[in-house]
Amino acid sequence: MALKIQQTNKYIPRPKFMIYGDPGDGKTSLCATVKTEGQKDILLASTEGGIQTVAHLDLPYVDIRRPSDYTEFYEMLKNGKKEPGELGIWIGTQFFRGIVIDLFGHLVQMNLISMVQDAKGKNAERDIDDPSEYEYKKLNFRMIRQINELSSLPLKYMGFTAYVERRTDKTTGALLESKPAFVGTKVWQSACGAMDYVFRISPPVSVKDAAKYRMIRTQPAQNVYAKSRVPGVAGNLPLPAEIKYELGHTTLLRKVFDKMDQFITSQRKLDPQAPEPTEIVETADEANVG
DSSP states (O other): OOOOOOOGGGOOOOOEEEEEOSTTSSHHHHHHTTSOTTOOOEEEEESSSOGGGGGGGOOOEEEOOSHHHHHHHHHHHHTSBOOTTOOSEEETTEEESEEEEETHHHHHHHHHHHHHHHHHHHOTTSOTTOOOHHHHHHHHHHHHHHHHHHHTSOOSEEEEEEEEEEEEOTTTOOEEEEEEEOSSSSHHHHHHHTOSEEEEEEOOSSHHHHTTEEEEEOSOBTTBOOEEOOOOOTTOOSSOSEEEEETTOSSHHHHHHHHHHHIIIIIOOOSSOOOOOTTOOOOOOGGGOO
16 A cells, blocks of 8 residues: 655644653543543553542443453454544444553563563473563563554543652762653653653642642653653743642543644644754855855
């Protein structure tokens, strides 16, 4: 089949997003807010029992306790009914615009454990608690493949959650780096590289405020990894670098992504435009002068 030349201004956004933070920060609750108001159109794939935190939202979910459960989950989506031109999948009488894998980090761990168990079955001398370099390499490839498979499905939203990994200065204790936590050294880069948005969620410092609010970091800082695949120059970002919101929102992320959709598909213009760096001056190639 010949490649089709398309126009960027006809692109239809389909947000792939990752929310990462500490246990209890509200990752699951935030991801669930991508649902359509008044509907149950987001399917949660729960790997670690966080469903009770979103019970009030009355959303459908499946339990993922082993890699084979995930395979069944993907096949269910793959074999669901698709309507031409519609972003979503029908599974029986239920229509889903998106899915959330919570926690994606646990799914990665499940796969690594399964690989080592398989190796142990073939070699009794194998240490079941010592993954090999080959298995880490295979793990990275498998997670890339699984994200790509999900991306090929006609879904509007694909959400993932992860814990946070910190690197601090051993002398001062100052935070040097904060990023999504995954086993191995390459999975986090592969996973985040496939995302359109990576948001860091955290509570305020005040205990009193932490009972009411959360902070979402949407743009990278020197020591905090975040990502928003949206244009923006001269400090005129369509999405604030940090969002403070009260706990209890039910459609917060959907409204954030709706705003991004509108910016990407309608505005298509950066205003104001950034000035050229002062370091750039007109030069001539001396070899070709005169």
